[in-house]
Amino acid sequence: MANWIDRYHPVHYKLATGSCRLVLRVLNRLEVTIQSPFQEEPTILVSNHASHFDPPILGASFPRPIRFLAKESLFRGGFGRLMHLWGQVPVRRKAGGVGAVNRARKLLGTGWDIGLFIEGTRSRNGLFRTSACRTGAATIAHLAKAVIVPVGIHGSHKAFPTGARMPTTSPVRVIYGAPLDTTTFFGQPLSRESSKVFTLEIARSIQSLLPDNQKEIGHR
Numbered sequence: 001m002a003n004w005i006d007r008y009h010p011v012h013y014k015l016a017t018g019s020c021r022l023v024l025r026v027l028n029r030l031e032v033t034i035q036s037p038f039q040e041e042p043t044i045l046v047s048n049h050a051s052h053f054d055p056p057i058l059g060a061s062f063p064r065p066i067r068f069l070a071k072e073s074l075f076r077g078g079f080g081r082l083m084h085l086w087g088q089v090p091v092r093r094k095a096g097g098v099g100a101v102n103r104a105r106k107l108l109g110t111g112w113d114i115g116l117f118i119e120g121t122r123s124r125n126g127l128f129r130t131s132a133c134r135t136g137a138a139t140i141a142h143l144a145k146a147v148i149v150p151v152g153i154h155g156s157h158k159a160f161p162t163g164a165r166m167p168t169t170s171p172v173r174v175i176y177g178a179p180l181d182t183t184t185f186f187g188q189p190l191s192r193e194s195s196k197v198f199t200l201e202i203a204r205s206i207q208s209l210l211p212d213n214q215k216e217i218g219h220r
Helices: 010-028 054-061 077-085 097-109 136-144 192-208
Strands: 031-034 043-047 066-071 089-091 113-117 147-154 173-176
Touching: 010 054, 010 077, 043 054, 043 136, 043 192, 054 066, 054 113, 054 147, 054 173, 066 097, 089 097, 097 113, 097 136, 113 136, 136 192, 147 192
Parallel strands: 031 173, 043 113, 043 147, 066 089, 066 113
Antiparallel strands: 147 173
């Protein structure tokens, strides 16, 4: 776990994301929509999560390196070494959310962009669950005073379904929304209630970027 912030290797990252981009364009006709120019400040990309494909999709479609927080058990063997080279950051689930928040805050403070999935875990049916959204992204943003960009990923649950060994040819689209206005949220003390309110704002922004068939019934 030592020196985790410096284990990113730019050549390995570019090879990985470049390969993913080629596969996604050829196999899944990857379409990327950017609603507003990306800001230069460290940014938190907050997305829905319906497939193991989602981190590669974001990495392949965002113009700067993205660091993701991932459970420590993934960093084993040869694949674990690659995860380190790709800049992914291990976190201990037993340590609770505090460790993840601190690591995310440190990454942003040293100039990195990070990717977060606001639901915490994958949706098995592709539906974005506003009811399952967690306050971690809002908390990290407030502590780091970082830019937040909502992201909607379309079709990844069909392109690489849960339990599948190989991806399919189903199309994939990514929409990067405009940065959220954090003035009110950052202007008040961080609390459980303020985090919940802003988390709902993030969730609604993500939901607005998704097609109806990826929204919970009653939240369309």
